[in-house]
Amino acid sequence: MRVETTMRVETTMRVGAIDIGTNSTRLLVADVDRDGRVDEIVRRLAITRLGEGVDETARLAGPAMRRVDDTVGTYVTEARGLGVTRILATATSAVRDAQNGPSFLEGIGSRHGVATRLLSGAAEASTTFRGVTSAGPIADGTLIVDIGGGSTELTVGGDDSVREAVSLQLGCVRLTERFLASDPPAEQDLAACAAHVELLLPGLAPGPAIGVAGTITTLAAVDLGLDAYAPERVHGHRLSREAVTGLYDRLRSVTLAERERILHLEPRRAPVIVAGAVILLGVMERYAIDAVTVSERDILHGIAQLAVAA
Missing domain, CATH: 3.30.420.40 (ATPase, nucleotide binding domain)
Structure with missing residues (x-):
């Protein structure tokens, strides 16, 4: 497409x-x-x-x-x-x-x-693709991972062409409400959440990966140890699977109040960040992704392009 x-x-x-x-x-x-x-x-x-x-x-x-x-x-x-x-x-x-x-x-x-x-x-997937590529082309076969509150979009493409795009009922709000009721989340609930993610992920064969939206940018900011959110530092950051695993282990084992302290740059994401990390880890493991490159350009930039003709 x-x-x-x-x-x-x-x-x-x-x-x-x-x-x-x-x-x-x-x-x-x-x-x-x-x-x-x-x-x-x-x-x-x-x-x-x-x-x-x-x-x-x-x-x-x-x-x-x-x-x-x-x-x-x-x-x-x-x-x-x-x-x-x-x-x-x-x-x-x-x-x-x-x-x-x-x-x-x-x-x-x-x-x-x-x-x-x-x-x-x-359309959500293709609009995110537009936003990510609004500053220039990307390598052929790149996977764009967009973890939202209600759904996750996975788009594979390059230059201005989308090869595959899927929208999955996997979002950090949806999975928190469905699986992670206790504080901190119970081990069996985390396992059930991860199994659900694994079940829904389709067969794709992507190359490099780009990650967008709040779960990924927030994890990147914590990984960078930022005292104040700095988009110019988050954009382009290489968020490794090892780092995501470490952040997930840290966040899942503490209470909401402690997660808010850890996510001091964006504490309002604390209630749903564990489910978001489960989704991201599931994607990285399913497609053997060692790291995602974080992008501050996302669906908003694609909407801006669409607004020209609105």
Whole structure:
């Protein structure tokens, strides 16, 4: 599958991209040029937990919807203050899985005056691919690993061509709610979670690996020992399987309060980081990946490209 990355833009366009995810809601304000290059101006993140309980109830909860709605309102105000006139808000796993998801997303668009799009699993994978490659091509056969709150997307491709893309019902929020109820997680529950991940991973034959999104960037920041989050240091960091194993062993054996201390740069990810690490380790072991190269360019940058035509 070829991913069209050339934008029909006569000059650079400033756009707003909003990613309404299962665990977080994020904003990117960026300038997109005629070749699809994305120059980041402002980036924001809020942990909004839209997918809380969706795995069990198949519905978005009222408090979660209000958290996202308030966050989107704040983002739209900021983006317009920066000169943005075109904003695209996309939704992924939680909204896909919820019976009231489409009506919620429609309301976001009408209340805030933004274009909206509900991404299928395949579209989520291809949009992440666009984002990762927005700064330049990648080696043929590269595996892009995107661990979200409700799903994980695995995309194999190179240059501007996707060879294989799968979206799996493996997310850090989903697996935490389904398997990891105790604090710290019980050994038998961790084993069941890992077995579930192994069961769902498909047969792929990737080359080098790139990792994106909050689980991987947070683990990278801890591995680097950062006192303050530094995207320029996280981007390009080689996160080894040995390092992930060590972080997983450290995080799974302590209480939530201690995990929050360890993840002091992003303590709001502490409730779901163990499940995220289980997924990442499962992927690395299944495909014999020694290390993932961490990328700060992700689905947000792909949404920014899509926003040009929104």
